[in-house]
Structures are given as C-alpha cells and as structure tokens.
Amino acid sequence: EIIGADAYPIGNALPGHPFPIENVLKYARTARECSYGLYPLWHVPQAFSWGWFRKGRKDFIDMRYPTREEIRQMTWQYIAGGANGIISYSYSTIRKNTKGDEFEKAWGDTCDVAHEVKKMEDVLLSDDVTEDFAEGCKALPKYLPVRFYRHEGRVWMLAVNATREPMKSMINTPSPCRNLRTVLGGGATVLPDGRSIELDLPPMGYAFVSFMH
Numbered sequence: 780e781i782i783g784a785d786a787y788p789i790g791n792a793l794p795g796h797p798f799p800i801e802n803v804l805k806y807a808r809t810a811r812e813c814s815y816g817l818y819p820l821w822h823v824p825q826a827f828s829w830g831w832f833r834k835g836r837k838d839f840i841d842m843r844y845p846t847r848e849e850i851r852q853m854t855w856q857y858i859a860g861g862a863n864g865i866i867s868y869s870y871s872t873i874r875k876n877t878k879g880d881e882f883e884k885a886w887g888d889t890c891d892v893a894h895e896v897k898k899m900e901d902v903l904l905s906d907d908v909t910e911d912f913a914e915g916c917k918a919l920p921k922y923l924p925v926r927f928y929r930h931e932g933r934v935w936m937l938a939v940n941a942t943r944e945p946m947k948s949m950i951n952t953p954s955p956c957r958n959l960r961t962v963l964g965g966g967a968t969v970l971p972d973g974r975s976i977e978l979d980l981p982p983m984g985y986a987f988v989s990f991m992h
Contacts, residue, residue, distance in 0.1 A: 786802045787827075789829070800853065801942050859938070902930045909926050936989075937987050955992075
C-alpha cells in the first residue's frame with residue numbers, strides 16, 4: 780500500500796480561515812506519523828488552480844495556479860517531511876484549462892521542479908540517516924524541517940523554510956563536518972568550530988548541501 784498527502788494550499792483559504800503553504804509540511808508529517816514509517820509516502824504537490832474547480836466562487840482567496848517558487852516549495856516540503864515519491868496533480872487539468880503561453884508556463888514550471896528533484900534522485904533514494912543528527916536538530920523551529928542522507932561517502936542535508944517569512948537557526952552535528960558543498964538553493968554554512976551548521980533561509984527558501992562527516 781501507498782499513502783499520499785495532498786494539501787493543495789494555493790487559493791484554498793477563506794476569510795478568517797487561512798490555509799498557509801506550511802500546511803504541506805503538516806500533512807506530510809501527519810502521514811508519516813500515522814503510518815509509523817511502514818508505508819511508502821508518495822505525496823502530491825498542487826499543479827492546478829482551485830478556480831478551475833470552483834467556478835463562480837468569490838469567497839476563496841487568491842485562486843490561481845501556483846508560481847514556480849510555490850511548486851518548488853511544496854515539493855521540497857513534502858520530501859523534507861518524509862516523502863519518497865512525488866506525483867504532481869495534474870497534467871490533465873492543466874491541459875484542459877490552459878492554452879498557448881499559459882499552458883507552456885504552467886506545465887514548464889511544474890516540469891522544471893520535477894527535473895530538479897530528478898537531479899537528486901540517487902541521493903533521495905539512498906540511506907536516510909536523519910536519526911543520526913536528531914539530537915542536534917531539537918532546537919529547530921517547527922516549520923524548518925531537515926532530512927539527512929548518506930550517499931557516496933558524504934552526508935547530504937535538505938533544509939526547508941516552509942513559511943513565507945525568513946528563518947534562521949542552527950544545527951549541531953555529532954562530529955565535525957567539513958568541505959560543505961551547496962547543490963541546490965542556499966543559506967547553509969559551517970561555522971568555524973566545524974560542528975555547527977548555520978541556516979539563514981529566505982521566505983520559502985531551501986538548501987540542499989553535502990559535506991564530509
């Protein structure tokens with residue numbers, strides 16, 4: 780069996796009832812916790828406009844297609860929250876509801892994010908060693924998830940700011956880390972002591988880095 784979460788936050792808020800983008804992470808964590816880590820988690824980033832399904836509704840706020848940055852953010856939130864599969868929803872709704880340049884933009888943005896994830900496929904499907912770093916991550920804010928992997932002799936870390944506000948924090952590593960390389964995003968640096976990684980992430984920012992440990 781497979782469990783999939785589909786938060787679909789963009790354009791899903793009502794006055795007095797916000798549905799922020801960090802709900803993606805909340806859904807991902809709930810799926811992982813409720814399944815006790817026993818099932819594959821194939822989560823579903825939003826690739827449609829709620830306006831396509833709620834024609835004539837004026838009460839929902841900002842019903843539109845997600846921006847490339849929002850699609851990227853939702854996707855990496857899901858992965859940082861435990862996903863080992865991603866299926867954006869959906870090509871058929873994009874094709875049905877857009878034409879010409881609008882279609883090319885919507886489908887192109889979705890594919891660009893998919894290609895970014897594909898670039899990291901070997902790492903994402905390697906050994907998850909997040910528990911090895913859990914102690915040093917206890918002080919992280921609620922909506923700054925991190926996930927660690929071990930691949931080809933290096934540790935790889937994904938950190939995601941799941942909010943629309945800038946976020947700073949610190950990770951303490953169990954032993955010194957060195958030779959940090961940023962692969963995607965940015966905002967992670969090793970402090971001079973070699974045992975602390977500083978995170979300084981912009982709104983909806985993320986960092987995918989590798990280091991020796």
